[in-house]
Amino acid sequence: MSDSAAPAVYRVEVSKEAFTFAAAHFITFAKDICERIHGHNYGVRVTVEGPLDENRYVVDFIALRDAVLEITSQLDHHVLLPTDHQEIIVSQDERETTARFRDRRWVFPNEDCVLLPVINTTAEEIARVILEQIRERTRDKFGDAISMIEVAVDENCGQWGICRTAW
Numbered sequence: 001m002s003d004s005a006a007p008a009v010y011r012v013e014v015s016k017e018a019f020t021f022a023a024a025h026f027i028t029f030a031k032d033i034c035e036r037i038h039g040h041n042y043g044v045r046v047t048v049e050g051p052l053d054e055n056r057y058v059v060d061f062i063a064l065r066d067a068v069l070e071i072t073s074q075l076d077h078h079v080l081l082p083t084d085h086q087e088i089i090v091s092q093d094e095r096e097t098t099a100r101f102r103d104r105r106w107v108f109p110n111e112d113c114v115l116l117p118v119i120n121t122t123a124e125e126i127a128r129v130i131l132e133q134i135r136e137r138t139r140d141k142f143g144d145a146i147s148m149i150e151v152a153v154d155e156n157c158g159q160w161g162i163c164r165t166a167w
Helices: 063-073 123-142
Strands: 008-016 020-025 037-048 078-082 088-092 096-101 104-110 113-117 148-154 162-166
Touching: 008 063, 020 063, 037 063, 037 123, 063 078, 063 123, 078 088, 078 096, 088 113, 113 123, 123 148, 123 162
Parallel strands: 020 078, 078 113
Antiparallel strands: 008 037, 020 037, 037 148, 088 096, 096 104, 148 162
């Protein structure tokens, strides 16, 4: 290799049939429209980038896979609700979760809901939450050698919301 050659970049991507979750949600758009509650069969793909370690891989596929499976299983068969939206107000008591948007109201058993720290439960925001959870769950295993992580969430057979950030 000559001195002027760019260093190699290595990337690991995991995308498995098991990285799916079925969930209900609704979002607001165009400033004042709140869509009806509906569901998707979401799919998840995760990519990390970094140098090869002493074993000659970027990260352990199994550790990355297990983190993604844990997160997607926690989202599966739940209603996803935003906690940071200005007009979708979510509250909980000991039994129920209530979401309100202006004159509309939805009530669910607490165990049926996952509250996400997002403004809107879009695929892009869900990707960010999953990314942050993967980083949190794997930082001890992967350390700081990884330079980039990207999470893609498919909400409708080819409609991907993607979040990419430095590790």
